Amino acid sequence: MSDVKTITEIRRLGTCRVNFGSRNMGYTFGGCTAKITTDWVNINVDDFGTVPVDDIDTGTNIDVFVPLIQASVDNYEDGFDTGRREADPAGGEDRLVFGRIVGTSIKKMRLVLDPINDIDGLVLYKAGCYDVDELGYNNEGARILGLHFKAYIDEDRANGDRLFRIFGGLS
Secondary structure, X not given: OEEEEEXXXXXXXXXXXXXXXXXXXXXXXXXXXXXXXEEEEEEEOHXXXXXXXXXEEEEEEEEEEEEEOOOOHHHHHHXXXXXXXXXXXXXXXXXXXEOOOXXXXXXXXXXXXXXXXXXXXXXXXXXXXXXXXXXXXXXXXXXXXEEEEEEEOOOOOOOOOOOEEEEOOOO
């Protein structure tokens, strides 16, 4: 059983400044979306049949969609974690090459979504980009790089504050 809530129920994340790791990825086109899912296990007692007497939280997950308007090689490199950056031997632009050995852990870094209209923002303490939208989507000539992140537990943080936080006025 899952209880699904979206961050937009708290406050809409409009156009955001995005920071991944220590790098500024630029701005989003339109709003970011965040889906928070909490999984629960029903606690049933024989005498009451299938009617639960309690639910136990077995984990919370958060997935964030970030539609970047600035499709740079740096942003592609962070989005396509399986790519490796190398200089063009002919002296042109850097490029990404693909084909690493499978079984490598996802790159996890701090993700900050800071809305430019000063509403509540979002920090994923350890986030990894696990999916990239189909390339080639353009909005009036600008390429949108749609990145999908999820949060991972940061064991170095205090208990109860290891996954993500919402910052701002929470108005």
